[in-house]
Amino acid sequence: MSIMEAKVIKGGGITSAQGFQAAGVACGIKPRGEKDMALIVSDVPAEVAGTFTTNVVKAAPVKVSMQHIRNGKVRGVIINSGCANACTGVGGISDAKEMIQHLANKSKTKPREWLVCSTGRIGSRLPMPQVRKGIEKSIAKLKADNGVEAAKAIMTTDTRRKEFAMRFKIGGRKVTIGGMAKGAGMIHPNMATMLCFITTDACIDKPALQSCVDDAVEHSFNRISVDGDTSTNDSVIVMANGKSGTNLLKSYHPQFGLFKKTLTHVMRKLARMIVEDGEGITRVVDVVVKGAARVQDAKAVALAVAKSELVKTAWTGGDPNWGRIMCAIGYSGARVREEMIEIYYDGLLAVVNGQPSKTPLVKLRKVVGKPKFTITIHLHLGVGEYSILTTDLTEEYVRINKGE
Amino acid sequence: MSIMEAKVIKGGGITSAQGFQAAGVACGIKPRGEKDMALIVSDVPAEVAGTFTTNVVKAAPVKVSMQHIRNGKVRGVIINSGCANACTGVGGISDAKEMIQHLANKSKTKPREWLVCSTGRIGSRLPMPQVRKGIEKSIAKLKADNGVEAAKAIMTTDTRRKEFAMRFKIGGRKVTIGGMAKGAGMIHPNMATMLCFITTDACIDKPALQSCVDDAVEHSFNRISVDGDTSTNDSVIVMANGKSGTNLLKSYHPQFGLFKKTLTHVMRKLARMIVEDGEGITRVVDVVVKGAARVQDAKAVALAVAKSELVKTAWTGGDPNWGRIMCAIGYSGARVREEMIEIYYDGLLAVVNGQPSKTPLVKLRKVVGKPKFTITIHLHLGVGEYSILTTDLTEEYVRINKGE
Numbered sequence: 001m002s003i004m005e006a007k008v009i010k011g012g013g014i015t016s017a018q019g020f021q022a023a024g025v026a027c028g029i030k031p032r033g034e035k036d037m038a039l040i041v042s043d044v045p046a047e048v049a050g051t052f053t054t055n056v057v058k059a060a061p062v063k064v065s066m067q068h069i070r071n072g073k074v075r076g077v078i079i080n081s082g083c084a085n086a087c088t089g090v091g092g093i094s095d096a097k098e099m100i101q102h103l104a105n106k107s108k109t110k111p112r113e114w115l116v117c118s119t120g121r122i123g124s125r126l127p128m129p130q131v132r133k134g135i136e137k138s139i140a141k142l143k144a145d146n147g148v149e150a151a152k153a154i155m156t157t158d159t160r161r162k163e164f165a166m167r168f169k170i171g172g173r174k175v176t177i178g179g180m181a182k183g184a185g186m187i188h189p190n191m192a193t194m195l196c197f198i199t200t201d202a203c204i205d206k207p208a209l210q211s212c213v214d215d216a217v218e219h220s221f222n223r224i225s226v227d228g229d230t231s232t233n234d235s236v237i238v239m240a241n242g243k244s245g246t247n248l249l250k251s252y253h254p255q256f257g258l259f260k261k262t263l264t265h266v267m268r269k270l271a272r273m274i275v276e277d278g279e280g281i282t283r284v285v286d287v288v289v290k291g292a293a294r295v296q297d298a299k300a301v302a303l304a305v306a307k308s309e310l311v312k313t314a315w316t317g318g319d320p321n322w323g324r325i326m327c328a329i330g331y332s333g334a335r336v337r338e339e340m341i342e343i344y345y346d347g348l349l350a351v352v353n354g355q356p357s358k359t360p361l362v363k364l365r366k367v368v369g370k371p372k373f374t375i376t377i378h379l380h381l382g383v384g385e386y387s388i389l390t391t392d393l394t395e396e397y398v399r400i401n402k403g404e
Numbered sequence: 405m406s407i408m409e410a411k412v413i414k415g416g417g418i419t420s421a422q423g424f425q426a427a428g429v430a431c432g433i434k435p436r437g438e439k440d441m442a443l444i445v446s447d448v449p450a451e452v453a454g455t456f457t458t459n460v461v462k463a464a465p466v467k468v469s470m471q472h473i474r475n476g477k478v479r480g481v482i483i484n485s486g487c488a489n490a491c492t493g494v495g496g497i498s499d500a501k502e503m504i505q506h507l508a509n510k511s512k513t514k515p516r517e518w519l520v521c522s523t524g525r526i527g528s529r530l531p532m533p534q535v536r537k538g539i540e541k542s543i544a545k546l547k548a549d550n551g552v553e554a555a556k557a558i559m560t561t562d563t564r565r566k567e568f569a570m571r572f573k574i575g576g577r578k579v580t581i582g583g584m585a586k587g588a589g590m591i592h593p594n595m596a597t598m599l600c601f602i603t604t605d606a607c608i609d610k611p612a613l614q615s616c617v618d619d620a621v622e623h624s625f626n627r628i629s630v631d632g633d634t635s636t637n638d639s640v641i642v643m644a645n646g647k648s649g650t651n652l653l654k655s656y657h658p659q660f661g662l663f664k665k666t667l668t669h670v671m672r673k674l675a676r677m678i679v680e681d682g683e684g685i686t687r688v689v690d691v692v693v694k695g696a697a698r699v700q701d702a703k704a705v706a707l708a709v710a711k712s713e714l715v716k717t718a719w720t721g722g723d724p725n726w727g728r729i730m731c732a733i734g735y736s737g738a739r740v741r742e743e744m745i746e747i748y749y750d751g752l753l754a755v756v757n758g759q760p761s762k763t764p765l766v767k768l769r770k771v772v773g774k775p776k777f778t779i780t781i782h783l784h785l786g787v788g789e790y791s792i793l794t795t796d797l798t799e800e801y802v803r804i805n806k807g808e
Contacts, residue, residue: 057734057742057758087730089743089759122727123760232731309713309797310805317806323526326491327636330461338461339493354461355493356527393713395799401714402721 005168006262009178012165013147016178017201019043019243023141024153027134029082029120029127035153036082037131039103039138040197045073045113046241049210051217053234059086059122060096062233065115068100069237072206075113077197077237078103078135081156081182083126084193085118086232095126103135117195117235119156119182151180154195157400158184162273166262170246170255175202177262179238181270184277194221196236196270202259203242204249211251212260213238220267224275225306225390238263275389280396283315284389286374292384297334299386301377304332312393320364322350329377340380346373409572410666413582416569417551420582421605423447423647427545428557431538433486433524433531439557440486441535443507443542444601449477449517450645453614455621457638463490463526464500466637469519472504473641476610479517481601481641482507482539485560485586487530488597489522490636499530507539521599521639523560523586555584558599561804562588566677570666574650574659579606581666583642585674588681598625600640600674606663607646608653615655616664617642624671628679629710629794642667679793684800687719688793690778696788701738703790705781708736716797724768726754733781744784750777 015022022040029036050069052062068074078099085092096116104111118126141149151161165178179198204212217236249256276284287306292298305311308328314321322343329336343351345367348359367373419426426444433440454473456466472478482503489496500520508515522530545553555565569582583602608616621640646652653660680688691710696702709715712732718725726747733740747755749771752763771777 055731055734056740057730084727087727087742087755087758087760089757122730232734309801313802313805316802319806323488323491326461326526327459330459330636336460338491351491353493354491356491393802395802397713398717398720398797398799398802401717402723 005258006166006265007168009165009167009176012178013163014040014150014178014180014197014199015144015147016165017176017199017243019201019241020199021142021144022146022150023138023143024146024149024151025134025137025141027137028130029080035149036080037134037138038079038150038153039076039142040150040199041076041142042199042239042241044241044243045075046239047204047206047209048074048237048239049206049213050235050237051213053232055232057087057232059084059118059233060088060092061085061116061118062235063093064096064100065117065235068112068115071112073113074115074239075109077115077117078138079117079154079195080126080131080134081119081154083118083120083124084122084233085126086122088125091125095128098128099131099135102132106136106139115237117233119154119193119195119233122232147180154180154182156182157279158182159277162270162277164266164269166266168258168262173244173246175244175246175259176200177202177266179266179270181274183274184279194234194274196221196267198238198263198266200238200240201243202240202249203244203246204240204259208249208251208256209238209240212263215260216264216267219264220271223388224271225388272389275391278391279400280394281391282371282394283392284372285315285391286387286389288374288376288387289379290376290385291379291381293335293382295384295386298384300332300334301329301336301379302386302388304328305375305377306388306390309393312391315368315392316394318365318369320345320350320361320368325375325377326351326354335381336379337381342378342380344376409662410570410669411572413569413571413580416582417567418444418554418582418584418601418603419548419551420569421580421603421647423605423645424603425546425548426550426554427542427547428550428553428555429538429541429545431541432534433484439553440484441538441542442483442554442557443480443546444554444603445480445546446603446643446645448645448647449479450643451608451610451613452478452641452643453610453617454639454641455617457636459636461491461636463488463522463637464492464496465489465520465522466639467497468500468504469521469639472516472519475516477517478519478643479513481519481521482542483521483558483599484530484535484538485523485558487522487524487528488526488637489530490526492529495529499532502532503535503539506536510540510543519641523558523597523599523637526636551584558584558586560586561683562586563681566674566681568670568673570670572662572666577648577650579648579650580604581606581670583670583674585678587678588683598638598678600625600671602642602667602670604642604644605647606644606653607648607650608644608663612653612655612660613642613644616667619664620668620671623668624675627792628675629792676793679795682795683804684798685795686775686798687796688776689719689795690791690793692778692780692791693783694780694789695783695785697739697786699788699790702788704736704738705733705740705783706790706792708732709779709781710792710794713797716795719772719796720798722769722773724749724754724765724772729779729781730755730758739785740783741785746782746784748780
């Protein structure tokens with residue numbers, strides 16, 4: 001992707017945009033004293049747009065935030081890690097509401113101006129005394145250069161924090177889009193235990209912002225897969241507070257496209273960071289499908305390959321094993337013709353007309369030995385395309401997830 | 405299942421029924437001199453019915469056998485392990501045809517009377533000189549008590565052979581149904597690298613036989629999942645040679661039900677053996693879904709749970725983690741209401757109204773510690789039911805499948 005006009009802000013994150021503050025504190029939800037609560041606040045009410053998990057079993061904070069996001073402008077988001085507050089029934093809903101209520105009381109704002117997110121293990125109630133203390137502590141620690149602390153506080157099985165920010169100009173004024181994310185497992189299209197928060201000082205109205213967010217999510221977080229599990233808590237929340245002082249962005253402005261492109265780029269970067277931090281992974285693989293009769297077919301093939309346990313374990317072993325890819329293409333449900341299929345490993349032809357190419361196996365093995373590579377599948381039936389970013393499946397993944 | 409009228413034949417298999425012979429030999433397809441070719445022959449032409457992989461990428465022998473099975477009666481099946489003859493193009497088709505042609509020449513029969521199956525790695529051509537010698541050797545070794553040798557010869561990653569047979573009476577005459585199967589990975593509904601051969605001396609016509617086979621497969625091999633991958637080579641082939649000497653079985657005969665029930669039972673036993681021999685597994689789990697609004701919803705939930713990497717790795721660690729099951733139910737696409745869901749572990753209530761029950765975790769942990777247990781999910785929305793037999797996902801599975 002080339003966004004000549006937008007520049008990466010080194011070390012940028014959730015507090016890079018003007019008029020945002022953040023905090024990240026430890027309040028005792030996690031057992032070992034790690035940071036487990038983050039607060040993001042805009043100095044002035046901000047437009048907000050979001051996307052939430054498609055899982056029918058939604059965590060309590062997701063239900064509450066989905067309602068509040070419709071209200072209008074917000075002041076910020078309170079987030080805890082270490083407990084998902086999912087499958088917690090009516091009690092969980094009232095805990096999520098109380099988080100917001102307590103925050104509103106202590107910051108002299110209205111509850112309707114706040115969103116709430118949780119991530120962690122499913123099925124436990126939040127320890128509310130600790131949570132209340134954490135909220136007070138977070139308010140006290142709010143600072144305009146505290147992005148790193150907030151990014152740390154939302155981590156669960158993540159091994160590193162995920163932050164990214166870019167800046168561009170509209171009419172001589174600087175506009176910044178920055179964000180942070182968490183996620184390492186339970187990652188699959190339509191969101192996973194994946195939280196992403198983005199702040200911008202752009203001046204944009206709610207419908208335009210929501211349409212940009214929908215589009216950016218479709219091309220970033222909906223195109224990654226680690227283990228095929230879509231979680232109960234996924235949320236992407238974008239706040240725009242207008243502090244850059246530009247004119248209101250409208251969809252017919254030439255700068256609108258730049259804003260959208262940059263937002264998508266920021267989300268794609270954060271999505272890739274999640275995949276690269278996938279639990280126990282040793283390979284990051286772009287699965288690109290071309291030439292499908294329809295886009296849905298390309299998507300079905302990409303998903304089948306990206307989800308196949310056999311394909312993913314072969315990569316772990318550095319084994320090209322395109323036979324397993326052919327097999328996954330065959331059961332994907334997509335319209336395919338075996339004798340038309342071509343498969344490339346980083347551009348090297350492995351399969352042609354559904355049969356092995358003349359490329360020496362040792363060359364293909366070299367590609368699959370690398371930590372990052374691209375599998376391109378050409379179906380030669382039409383112009384439908386789709387791509388997805390996935391990982392291998394390792395013994396370490398099993399070790400991490402087999403629990404206590 | 406209670407089939408009072410049918411009895412298990414101890415040590416029974418593919419040659420238990422009257423008028424069938426078999427052989428299992430080593431001919432050099434596998435590198436280390438293991439058995440890699442099996443032949444099953446009926447003394448007289450037999451009615452035949454089959455089910456083949458739904459994968460669009462079908463191996464050459466599958467294509468050839470699907471055609472031959474329509475011809476009418478057959479004499480038997482030639483099977484090789486060590487090479488799947490899949491993704492081998494026109495050359496692969498001609499190899500499969502030559503296997504049959506050579507067998508027909510050497511046994512003075514017609515090619516149209518034979519079926520052919522292959523299993524092993526995808527993408528390599530068969531070593532035809534060895535295959536031809538193997539066919540001759542197989543014919544020479546044919547014997548009426550050679551089931552064990554044949555069952556050994558079709559194994560690939562299997563750690564043990566899979567045989568089962570039952571006998572019942574019709575009008576004072578003994579009727580036998582026996583079979584053998586192979587499969588340990590790439591196992592998923594709609595067939596996997598899963599081969600099953602069944603012989604019976606029942607007297608039954610082709611349409612009745614095919615309908616029994618379809619039904620029995622739906623309730624056996626289509627209800628098991630190890631890794632969610634449906635292979636290119638799956639085949640279930642049932643031959644009935646009428647040697648029991650009973651009257652022709654018609655669907656309105658009371659004994660017809662008994663035949664169908666016994667055939668289903670034999671297939672269910674063989675299917676369970678495949679799951680129990682699943683690559684690297686330590687748990688065999690019945691996932692039973694009840695109370696769905698529609699059967700499709702029950703199936704969607706059962707499949708989502710049985711395929712979830714997170715659910716399966718939790719089992720490996722002996723962790724009940726019903727939260728991951730709730731999560732999988734939620735993204736299954738089925739109609740569910742979180743607050744109506746109940747989950748039982750071997751009858752112990754773990755989740756009620758979508759929230760944790762009062763059952764102590766230590767009790768649930770005891771269940772998940774066992775090598776076999778049942779997860780029952782009650783959706784309380786209707787009467788739709790579905791069940792599936794699955795396994796855990798272990799580090800050993802990854803080790804086995806990560807290839808060279």
